[in-house]
Every structure is written in structure tokens, then in C-alpha cells.
Amino acid sequence: MLLYEHPLSSYAQKVKIALREKGIAFDLETPQAIGSGGSAGLFAAASPRREVPALIDGDAQIFDSTIILEYLEDKYPSPPLLPRDPAARASARMIEEICDTLYEAINWGLSEIRWFKRAEGEQAEKMLATAARQTAELQAWLAERLGSKPWFNGDRFGWADLSVAPYVNRSFTYGMGAAPGSPLALWHARLRERPSVVATFQESDAATGALAEAAKRVAMGAMRREYRDHRLEWMMKSGGVQVVLDGLARNDIRFTWPI
Numbered sequence: 001m002l003l004y005e006h007p008l009s010s011y012a013q014k015v016k017i018a019l020r021e022k023g024i025a026f027d028l029e030t031p032q033a034i035g036s037g038g039s040a041g042l043f044a045a046a047s048p049r050r051e052v053p054a055l056i057d058g059d060a061q062i063f064d065s066t067i068i069l070e071y072l073e074d075k076y077p078s079p080p081l082l083p084r085d086p087a088a089r090a091s092a093r094m095i096e097e098i099c100d101t102l103y104e105a106i107n108w109g110l111s112e113i114r115w116f117k118r119a120e121g122e123q124a125e126k127m128l129a130t131a132a133r134q135t136a137e138l139q140a141w142l143a144e145r146l147g148s149k150p151w152f153n154g155d156r157f158g159w160a161d162l163s164v165a166p167y168v169n170r171s172f173t174y175g176m177g178a179a180p181g182s183p184l185a186l187w188h189a190r191l192r193e194r195p196s197v198v199a200t201f202q203e204s205d206a207a208t209g210a211l212a213e214a215a216k217r218v219a220m221g222a223m224r225r226e227y228r229d230h231r232l233e234w235m236m237k238s239g240g241v242q243v244v245l246d247g248l249a250r251n252d253i254r255f256t257w258p259i
Helices: 010-022 041-046 065-075 086-114 121-146 159-173 183-191 195-220 229-237 241-250
Strands: 002-004 027-029 054-057 060-063
Touching: 002 010, 010 065, 010 086, 010 159, 010 195, 041 054, 041 060, 054 065, 060 065, 065 086, 086 121, 086 159, 086 229, 121 159, 121 183, 159 183, 159 195, 229 241
Parallel strands: 002 027
Antiparallel strands: 002 054, 054 060
């Protein structure tokens, strides 16, 4: 089994945690030209949007983190990541949907400002403040879903938890984590003790150093950041209209396939 990924991708992190929780052996590969939209070969054939993760399992070629999770749950039902109760299963999927769209967009926008220098000065400060407010609102929503349970999935770690994990962890690294001692902060501490999560976050931490060259790579034309659906929405509603216009003028942002 081969997983095309990038260690900093929250979507890829979800899948890697799931694979490790299920004890499935897999190889990792970061596609060449990832981030430019120009990747080719088996990865491009498996993922027409040129997005990670993409999973190759024999003749099966699967893209999109949620679809990959569903495939793994179908093929390897033990240990289960989804709870048995239909309402609880729906809850896990709704938590995943919120994190994969709304939460991912905020974290992605923060990366655009902090690492890719899309906005600076007063504009950057205003956008960072907006992101902090939005993050706190989403964390409050998640805290309600967690309640007094040890895990979002209920009594045991599962689908909902691995869906929240990359996003809340990124918030902590950006200084926007939950209040110390709060249920969400205590959940995060428990999360970071799981071997599947430890390995996945270590890979992410090791790749973070490359972000120091992020703005330079964009300026050189080596990267064109993908502004798909929820990310574009975040920019437009959070003070980044000019960021989008400037990116279009410089041709250093892109949209997903088909163009």
C-alpha cells in the first residue's frame, strides 16, 4: 500500500493516523512538483486534482481523505474507527466535515500570511485577529461536541478524533490552542500520547523547517498555492480580497482541476 502525501497536509495526517491505528503497513511518497499543480505520473493518474493524499492499494487508486478513510474502514473493519450507533457515526462525519472545510481554511489562511507572506503590516494583523476569533469559535463548537467524553468518538479514540487532530494541533503550534486545563486542551494532551499521532506529528514537525523558504519558492515560481472552494471563501470574508487579486495578477495562485 502506497500513500502519496505531504507531511504538512492535515488531510494526509488524518489518513496516516487511521492507517497506524489499524496497524496497516504502508509506504509514503511525496509527489514531485507537489504544490505547483504540475505533478505527473501515477500520482496524477490517481488524483486528478493533484492533491494529497492519494492511496494506491493494488489496482485501487483512491483520492480524497474522506473517501480513503471510508475505503480503509470497509476493507479493514477491525479495529473500527466509526462507532456502531448510526447517530454517533453521523456525528463523527459532521465533525470531520466542519474540520475539513471551515477549520482547514483558517489554518491554511494563517499559513498564507505567516509563511507565504501574502499579507503584511496592518492588513496581516487584521487578518490574524480575524483568524484567532474564528478559531476560538470553532473550538467552542468542538468543545460542545466533546462535552465530558474522553474522545470525540465517545469512550474510545476513532474517526472523529483523527479528523479533529491535525487542525487543533496546528492551532496550538500557531499559539491559538484551547485554554490550559479546558476539556479540549486535555483531549489534545491525551491525543499526543497515542503512538499513531506521535509518529504523524513528528513527521509534520520535521517538515516545518522547509516553510522558511516558502515565500521565496512562490516568488521564484516553484509553487502556486491552490485556492479551492473553502480557502477562497475564507480569504474573501476575512479581509483577503486584495490578496486574491494580487495572486491572480502574479499568477502564483491556482484553482483545482479542471481549469
